Amino acid sequence: MITTVLGDIPVDRLGPTDCHGHLLIRGGLPVALEPEFLLDSVDAAVTEAKELLAAGGDAVIDCMPLGVGRDAAGLVETARRSGLTLVAATGFHKDRFYAADHWVRRYPADRITELLVAEAREGMERSGYGDPFVERVEARPGIIKVATSAPEPTAMEHTTLRAVGAAAAATGLPVISHTEHPDAAPAQLAALAAEGLPAERVILSHMDRHGDADTLAAACETGATVCLDWLGRTDRRPDAFIVDLVVELVRRGHGDRVVLGQDLARRGYWHAYGGEPGMRNLFANVVPQLAAAGLSPDQVRAVLVDTPRRVLDRMEMTR
Numbered sequence: 529m530i531t532t533v534l535g536d537i538p539v540d541r542l543g544p545t546d547c548h549g550h551l552l553i554r555g556g557l558p559v560a561l562e563p564e565f566l567l568d569s570v571d572a573a574v575t576e577a578k579e580l581l582a583a584g585g586d587a588v589i590d591c592m593p594l595g596v597g598r599d600a601a602g603l604v605e606t607a608r609r610s611g612l613t614l615v616a617a618t619g620f621h622k623d624r625f626y627a628a629d630h631w632v633r634r635y636p637a638d639r640i641t642e643l644l645v646a647e648a649r650e651g652m653e654r655s656g657y658g659d660p661f662v663e664r665v666e667a668r669p670g671i672i673k674v675a676t677s678a679p680e681p682t683a684m685e686h687t688t689l690r691a692v693g694a695a696a697a698a699t700g701l702p703v704i705s706h707t708e709h710p711d712a713a714p715a716q717l718a719a720l721a722a723e724g725l726p727a728e729r730v731i732l733s734h735m736d737r738h739g740d741a742d743t744l745a746a747a748c749e750t751g752a753t754v755c756l757d758w759l760g761r762t763d764r765r766p767d768a769f770i771v772d773l774v775v776e777l778v779r780r781g782h783g784d785r786v787v788l789g790q791d792l793a794r795r796g797y798w799h800a801y802g803g804e805p806g807m808r809n810l811f812a813n814v815v816p817q818l819a820a821a822g823l824s825p826d827q828v829r830a831v832l833v834d835t836p837r838r839v840l841d842r843m844e845m846t847r
């Protein structure tokens with residue numbers, strides 16, 4: 529089963545999936561540092577979601593976790609109004625997105641694990657545990673996010689890696705990680721494995737931001753799934769570069785370890801806010817490029833559908 533914000537669905541109900549997206553970011557330190565991160569309109573999220581659906585997509589993993597502007601109730605409303613299959617995240621972002629006095633820095637990993645497990649079992653806390661009165665929505669997270677800022681995690685990131693690994697092992701949820709650089713992957717996977725979470729349960733995001741085919745292939749060989757999610761961000765790398773990376777990874781036999789996403793967490797990337805290319809880009813523009821570059825329909829389907837189904841499938845509780 530896959531846990532969406534509108535409830536659990538059988539794995540075979542999941543269609544083409546954008547594995548790293550952002551529908552809503554409602555304040556928090558990321559927005560204070562970078563006002564362009566503010567994605568505060570459910571109407572705009574519904575518009576983008578409908579464009580993605582019309583272009584042939586079905587699902588998005590929303591990657592905003594606790595304390596950085598996640599809007600649990602808004603995600604539920606977006607899914608209801610648009611028809612999008614939406615998977616929400618609990619967990620944590622990178623160190624610099626939490627204030628020096630944030631509670632995450634005060635507690636040991638096992639106490640933080642309790643908060644994540646409670647979200648997974650009882651529903652997401654509306655404010656991301658930012659308010660002293662815990663109030664849950666019915667919707668539960670379908671994935672746990674974790675992040676590191678550099679190859680060597682900070683003290684806070686060591687704690688969150690341990691907490692997230694233990695919570696994922698306890699709940700059967702998969703993990704999606706933010707890698708600032710591909711060099712971060714080995715430390716992340718080792719820390720998660722130490723808590724009982726195998727690499728097969730992990731999606732490594734942003735591996736295309738600085739990585740080349742060799743680094744990405746090495747990550748695939750660990751059993752983890754790599755997410756190439758800088759699509760549509762032509763300020764970084766053109767989509768054609770990422771298409772070539774996918775083709776090369778498939779050629780090397782890693783076609784079942786690659787997924788795609790669109791980290792379009794800025795107003796300027798959204799049609800609904802007057803920007804480009806909009807959330808339809810992956811399905812409207814990139815998928816045809818994958819076919820034109822020589823991938824077969826089955827190879828494209830593996831990247832968009834089969835691998836997301838395998839990784840998002842919630843495992844049996846292990847403890």
Ligand SMILES: [Zn+2]
Nearest residue numbers: 548591791793
């Ligand atoms: Zn992101």
